[in-house]
Amino acid sequence: MTRVCILDYGSGNVRSVANLFATLAETQVSNDPAAIAAATHLVLPGVGAYGAAMARIQRSLPMEAVREAVFTQGKPFLGICVGMQVLSDEGMEFGATAGLGWIPGRVERLEAPGLPLPHVGWNDIREARPHPLLAGLESTPDFYFVHSYAFQAVEPGDVIATVEYGSRFAAVIGRDNVLGVQFHPEKSQRAGAQLLKNFLELA
Numbered sequence: 001m002t003r004v005c006i007l008d009y010g011s012g013n014v015r016s017v018a019n020l021f022a023t024l025a026e027t028q029v030s031n032d033p034a035a036i037a038a039a040t041h042l043v044l045p046g047v048g049a050y051g052a053a054m055a056r057i058q059r060s061l062p063m064e065a066v067r068e069a070v071f072t073q074g075k076p077f078l079g080i081c082v083g084m085q086v087l088s089d090e091g092m093e094f095g096a097t098a099g100l101g102w103i104p105g106r107v108e109r110l111e112a113p114g115l116p117l118p119h120v121g122w123n124d125i126r127e128a129r130p131h132p133l134l135a136g137l138e139s140t141p142d143f144y145f146v147h148s149y150a151f152q153a154v155e156p157g158d159v160i161a162t163v164e165y166g167s168r169f170a171a172v173i174g175r176d177n178v179l180g181v182q183f184h185p186e187k188s189q190r191a192g193a194q195l196l197k198n199f200l201e202l203a
Contacts, residue, residue, distance in 0.1 A: 002200050009056040009060040013045050013186065042070065042077045042078070044080065046082030050099070070177065074176075076202040078181070081147060085149065085151055090106045093109070103151075104153065105152050106151075110166065118146055119146070119147055122143070127161050129157070131172075134172070138191075141191040144183055145183045151170045153173060163182070
């Protein structure tokens, strides 16, 4: 049976993410190491600034249990928005902050000359390499974005899909069982639900 554990460090979009996952699988919002161990899939939502998110993650989450589940047991892991950004080595929002370092890269302010920041609204993504996470989607599906900083991956092979807003940058990243999306699937209607369904089919 598929069991989703959504990690909660005080991010504002946890409930909406949980509500969508609950339509697809057994879902629990919990930081309990036992719940993490029992889950088949882990999700880290996120809104807000990189540094504040990392401080709350370090304070609130049992990272030893999370790393055991992800790297020893190989459970699929999905970071959403800031939850994707903190997978990097470092974030530059309000000064440099060390990230989790799970996917090599740095999160930097968007280069969008002449365009307002944050980047808010619907935008289409383009596949950079085939991946099961994008199965069943249109060739350039629309997703809902809210952010001013973007993940700059060290290895091009870690970028699954890109998006353009002033410049082209990573919209979906992935290395082995660790995945991240810059957009909000829970606000992206049919495309978002399909992407989460695809995530739950990963093993």
